Amino acid sequence: MSDLLENPELANVKAEFYLGVAETKGEPVITQPVSVSVMGKKVLVVDDVADTGKSLHLVRSHLKEHGATEVKVATIYYKPWSILTPDWYEKETSLWVIFPWERKETVRNIVEKYKDQGKSIEEAKENLVRYGLDRKLVERFIREILEGQV
Numbered sequence: 001m002s003d004l005l006e007n008p009e010l011a012n013v014k015a016e017f018y019l020g021v022a023e024t025k026g027e028p029v030i031t032q033p034v035s036v037s038v039m040g041k042k043v044l045v046v047d048d049v050a051d052t053g054k055s056l057h058l059v060r061s062h063l064k065e066h067g068a069t070e071v072k073v074a075t076i077y078y079k080p081w082s083i084l085t086p087d088w089y090e091k092e093t094s095l096w097v098i099f100p101w102e103r104k105e106t107v108r109n110i111v112e113k114y115k116d117q118g119k120s121i122e123e124a125k126e127n128l129v130r131y132g133l134d135r136k137l138v139e140r141f142i143r144e145i146l147e148g149q150v
Helices: 054-065 100-116 121-130 135-148
Strands: 014-020 023-032 042-050 070-078 088-092
Touching (some): 100 121, 100 135, 121 135
């Protein structure tokens, strides 16, 4: 993103909210404050999804509290129930979004959830495939997860 915008100044803020697939804490919390001074600066927050919008709202407030003069938000996905509408987003969706870098974590979370509920791993696998994940990839991830528990 910094190359695209021709702006080498990057900073990080970490807000934690999600515990698992569609499971959240009560409210998001800042676990890593902004990593550089934003005093007197215009800031663009880039995130993958505006789901509840609570984390983005918290981050925007955090940046303003640290002196940002303007905070704009850009996301890939926007969900219509979000309390914060990004200034820019690529696509609106009501579906759960699984990014390529989250697939194994999602499979692990679903398998654990099914096991905790007394459901079979096979049932978890079939639901993951039904929701659009590649069968071979799901089977590989489940195998790796189960091997890691030995």
